[in-house]
Amino acid sequence: MKIITLGFLFVLIGILIIFIGLFSMAYQARKTGEMEKPEVRGGGIIMIGPIPIIFGTDVGAVKFVMILAMVLMIIAAIFFFLQPRLL
Secondary structure (H helix, E strand, O other), X not given: OOHHHHHHHHHHHHHHHHHHHHHHHHHHHHHHOOOOOOOOOXXXXXXXXXXXXXXXXXXXXXXXXXXXXXXXXXHHHHHHHHOOOOO
C-alpha cells in the first residue's frame, strides 16, 4: 500500500469519526428532547518531529493524550528505522 493511499485513508477515517460524533450528539439531543450542555473535556498533541507538546483541560484528558503521544513516538521510530537506506 502506497503511503499516499494510507494517508488518504487516515483522512477519510478522521472525517468519518467526526460525522459519527456529530450524528451521535444529534441523536442524544433528539432522544432527550432538549439540548444538554455537555461537559467539555479535551486535550491535544503538537508533534514536532518525534517530540510531543501536550496540552489538556483535565488530568484524564492529559493522561489519554500522553499515551497517544507515546504510541505516535513509537510509530515514528519504527518508520524511521524501517525506511529504505539511500546511498
